[in-house]
Amino acid sequence: MRARLTISLFFFGSLLSASSAVPADEPKDRPADLKAKVARLIKQLDDQDSAKRTEAETELIKLGVDILPLLPEKEEGLSAEQKRRLASVRSTLKGAEAQKNIQPRLCTIQNQAIPLSKALEELTKQTEIKVEDGRQNAGDDPKLKLALNKATFWQALDAIAREADLQVNLFQKEGTPVLMDGPHRTVPTSYSGIFRLSVRRMTADRIPEAGDEGHFLTVQLELAWEPRFRPLFLESKPDSFDVQDDKGVPLKNLEQMSGRTPLAARMVAHIPIRTEAPKRSANKLALFKGSFDVLGPGKMLLFSFDKIAKSEKGKTGPSQTQDGVTVTLREFEVEGEKDDQRWSAGLVLEYPADSPDFESFEQWLVNNDAYMEKLDKSKRTMKPGTYESDARERKAIVRYFFSEDNMGEPKDWKLVYRTPGQILRLPVTFEFKDLELP
Numbered sequence: 001m002r003a004r005l006t007i008s009l010f011f012f013g014s015l016l017s018a019s020s021a022v023p024a025d026e027p028k029d030r031p032a033d034l035k036a037k038v039a040r041l042i043k044q045l046d047d048q049d050s051a052k053r054t055e056a057e058t059e060l061i062k063l064g065v066d067i068l069p070l071l072p073e074k075e076e077g078l079s080a081e082q083k084r085r086l087a088s089v090r091s092t093l094k095g096a097e098a099q100k101n102i103q104p105r106l107c108t109i110q111n112q113a114i115p116l117s118k119a120l121e122e123l124t125k126q127t128e129i130k131v132e133d134g135r136q137n138a139g140d141d142p143k144l145k146l147a148l149n150k151a152t153f154w155q156a157l158d159a160i161a162r163e164a165d166l167q168v169n170l171f172q173k174e175g176t177p178v179l180m181d182g183p184h185r186t187v188p189t190s191y192s193g194i195f196r197l198s199v200r201r202m203t204a205d206r207i208p209e210a211g212d213e214g215h216f217l218t219v220q221l222e223l224a225w226e227p228r229f230r231p232l233f234l235e236s237k238p239d240s241f242d243v244q245d246d247k248g249v250p251l252k253n254l255e256q257m258s259g260r261t262p263l264a265a266r267m268v269a270h271i272p273i274r275t276e277a278p279k280r281s282a283n284k285l286a287l288f289k290g291s292f293d294v295l296g297p298g299k300m301l302l303f304s305f306d307k308i309a310k311s312e313k314g315k316t317g318p319s320q321t322q323d324g325v326t327v328t329l330r331e332f333e334v335e336g337e338k339d340d341q342r343w344s345a346g347l348v349l350e351y352p353a354d355s356p357d358f359e360s361f362e363q364w365l366v367n368n369d370a371y372m373e374k375l376d377k378s379k380r381t382m383k384p385g386t387y388e389s390d391a392r393e394r395k396a397i398v399r400y401f402f403s404e405d406n407m408g409e410p411k412d413w414k415l416v417y418r419t420p421g422q423i424l425r426l427p428v429t430f431e432f433k434d435l436e437l438p
Contacts, residue, residue, distance in 0.1 A: 038063070038070045045082045053085065060089045065097040094323060098298020098422045102229060104194045105129060107156040109148045115141045116164050120179075123160065127153045129226060134169065134178040153226055154196035158189065170268040175227045177267070190430035194226040195294070197430045200270065202438050204277055215277040216254060217437075219288065221430070224268045230367045230420065231263040231296035234271065241290035243275050245282035246434075251275040263294070264367065278437060285435040294428055297420030303327045304417075306375070308345075308410040310334050323421050324352035330397070334410060342403040345370070345415055351394040365389050369418040370400045376412070 044056035060067065071090055075083050105127035109119060120131050144163040148156050157177060161168050165182040172178040188199040200222045207214035225231060243251040254274045263269050273290070301322045310332055311317060317329035331346040347370075370387070374380040384400035391397075407413075 034063070034067065035070055038067050042072070042078075042082065042086065045085045046079045053081065057085045057089055061092050065093050065100070068093055068097070090324075094422050095298075095424070098424055101299045102194060102424065102426065104152040105226060106150045106152060107148055108150055109146045109156070112145050113143045114146060115143055116160070117141050119144055119146060119160050123153070123156055127156075127226075129153050129228065130176055131157060132173060132176050132178045134172055134180050135166065136181055152191055152193070154224065155191055158196075162186070170222075170224055175266040177227075188432045188435060190432060192428045192430060193426065194229055195426075195428050196224045197428070198222045198224075199288075199432060199435060202435065204438050206277075217251070217275050217277045219273045219275075219285075219435075221271045221273060222268060223271055223428070225294075227267050229296060230266075230300060231294050232367065232420070232423070233295045234261045234263055234269070234292055235295065235425075236261075236290075236292035240292060241273065241275075242287060243285060243289070244287040245278040245437075246284040246286045247279075247282060248286065249279070249282070251278060251285075263296075282437060284437055286433065288432040288435055289430065291427060291429040294426045295423060296426065297422065298424050299421045300418050301325055301421045302416065302418050304414055305329050306414040308332050308372075308413055308415055310410065325419065325421060326350040327417055327419065329415065332410065332415075341407055342401060343372075343407070343410060344399055344401050346397065346399045347417060349396040349398065349419060353394070365391065365396065365398060367420070368398075369416075370398075371416055372402055372413045373416055374413055382407070382413075 038060065041056040041060050045053055047053050047056070068090070071086060072078070075086070078086070107123050107126045109122055111119075114122075117133070120133060124130050142164055144160065146159060146163060148159060151159065157168060160166075161179060162184050164179070165184045167180045167182055167184060169178045169180045172180065190197045198221070199219060201218075201220040203218050203220075205214075205216055205218065223234070239253075241253045243253065245251065252275060254276065261271070278285070303320050303322070305318055305320075308329075311330075317332065319326060319328040321327075326349075328348040328350075329345065330348045331344075333344045333346075335342045335344070365387075370384055372382040374382075382402055382404050384402050387398060387400045389396055389398040
């Protein structure tokens with residue numbers, strides 16, 4: 001059974017604004033008042049009047065994500081109708097919270113003579129995204145003219161690179177953009193929320209044995225996202241692209257364009273988009289426009305299991321739940337002698353009913369982080385050498401294997417695990433005009 005991938009968007013606009021600010025003429029409820037209001041509305045979810053039940057559900061959602069801790073985790077004493085409507089409220093609010101978490105980070109720098117180092121420092125401070133200065137002469141600190149007003153992270157970074165005559169390198173250091181020596185070269189670029197798309201290559205090919213479809217144009221897009229985001233898949237459809245040459249002739253998208261593509265990279269991926277080749281008389285693509293969806297978590301959840309000990313036969317280890325996701329330390333085994341050991345940690349991951357099924361989403365296990373951290377001042381970390389997994393529906397069993405020199409005793413370590421929270425579908429749009437043909 002294919003689980004729902006989408007979440008209710010009906011209330012998201014009001015929820016995002018309500019959770020970020022409260023108008024001066026509408027004072028926020030005190031905690032005690034809010035708790036009482038939530039309790040009253042939960043009781044109203046079981047009213048004999050259907051209209052009043054719906055009204056209570058709507059009012060709970062309008063209260064915003066702040067009421068999530070006030071919703072009852074244990075449902076003893078609640079009617080089936082209350083449980084059903086509370087599940088809907090909780091799902092909608094968690095979706096709104098996740099959407100808020102992945103809004104683009106904004107930056108404002110309006111300074112006609114700001115040193116490059118200060119500009120990068122301000123960018124990191126405002127967006128919480130680190131950018132590394134990778135220039136050979138990093139001691140040189142040119143002054144820049146910047147007029148950024150609530151620019152997204154990528155818009156701000158590109159503006160700084162352009163003004164400083166530098167290049168942005170997304171492959172030098174995993175998960176961290178690096179400014180490299182120039183000269184700066186402007187490429188066609190489009191921004192969409194936390195994403196940046198740029199045209200990196202255009203090629204025309206002819207394969208005689210393929211007939212008409214063997215003559216095609218390939219546009220390679222570079223898709224980058226804010227490093228804090230961990231995407232899982234990209235989904236596209238042939239009818240979501242509009243490509244025209246400079247004579248206004250539409251170019252057909254080929255079937256290779258459709259389907260689902262894993263996105264296992266940390267910050268950037270290349271996406272080839274193939275269309276039929278334009279006529280020889282065309283010099284440009286007057287329009288290259290399209291959209292696709294990126295599926296990924298609104299946030300990553302962090303679980304920690306302290307003072308690891310070898311599992312007792314027949315007993316399951318500790319379990320933790322966050323945002324409906326449960327991680328259980330199923331077993332911890334020690335193999336080998338003291339100076340030549342291998343540790344294995346078996347985890348069970350269980351996701352709520354409104355999550356995608358694991359069978360089609362096993363790829364997301366690649367993006368999960370598991371490591372051991374020493375419980376002393378050194379905070380030494382140890383990553384697994386390998387792992388094995390069995391995933392189906394909304395449950396996965398994963399076993400990680402650790403082996404290093406001088407590991408010591410398991411009780412001196414804790415196991416840290418990072419896994420996706422609620423999965424969202426994020427629309428990404430782009431539009432380029434007057435692209436020179438190869």
